Amino acid sequence: MTRTDSPRRWYLFDYGNVISTAPTPQDWDLLAEATGVDRLQDPGSTYWRHRFAYDAGSLTSDGYWSLVCGDRVGPLRAGWLDILDANQWSHLNLETLDVLEDLDARGERLAVLSNMPAAMAAQFAGAPWTKLFRHTFFSSALQLVKPAPSIFERVLAELAADPGLVTFVDDSPANVATAKDLGIHGLLFDPSSDLSRLLAEGRAVSGALQE
Structure with missing residues (x-):
């Protein structure tokens, strides 16, 4: 049986090497x-x-x-x-931005979870890309660092979200593995990834699990 009244999903993105590209x-x-x-x-x-x-x-x-x-x-x-x-670390991945803008236009709920020092987070405060996200979680503010389970648990609590209704995109296998251990739908990103396809495949798997 397919649910038609399922709760809304959160899309949680890493910053470095996902929203941004690697330094040159x-x-x-x-x-x-x-x-x-x-x-x-x-x-x-x-x-x-x-x-x-x-x-x-x-x-x-x-x-x-x-x-x-x-x-x-x-x-x-x-x-x-x-x-x-x-x-x-400010060079943005334009393909990722296109996908994020599409998600935002569809009314999806977006958040960032990044390991980032306070000085860098302060410099990025108010940057145009941040306006796509309802929440931005930075390790220096939380005083917790990925891949510790505690940082994911803190974010889930702040979002008031069920782990199964969170899709997490990160370029670190360790971070994705921790997210999956907590029941979050983790997707591993690399520079060659087609993010739209990755998310679509993720939605298909998540939808099948909820049927």
Whole structure:
């Protein structure tokens, strides 16, 4: 039996590498020049090694960039590095935006859940893309970081949503796996993904489960 009065679904999107594209080599070169540290894009670099703590709000901007640079960084320089960092993550995926605008035009309920430091979230506040979303959840404000189950549980509580009525799109297999463990319909995104098709297939699977 098909339900015709099912509750409304939430669509929950990651930001980096989903709404935005990855930083360009030129972006990383600008940050390397400003920090004096090469290859910050590498997984084992100081940029990534301390990123979870920065995303969680456990480090100030000064503290994070001091760890990245390996030397004391004052507030003014840290502020400039935060601007460069936000800029390199500000290149938007136009295909994703098209899908988001279509969902919004259809009256779907959209939210963002992103690991993002407070300085970057502040720089993006009021950006045109944020107006598509009813809620924006950033790790630094929640003081919780994906893929911890607690951050998803917090978001579900804020949305007053049943996990089975949330579709979550993220580029991290670990984040998607945690969401699925909690009963959320998780979809793994990569730059080659056809987001419209991915969501359509997700709706078909979710609909079958609710019949």
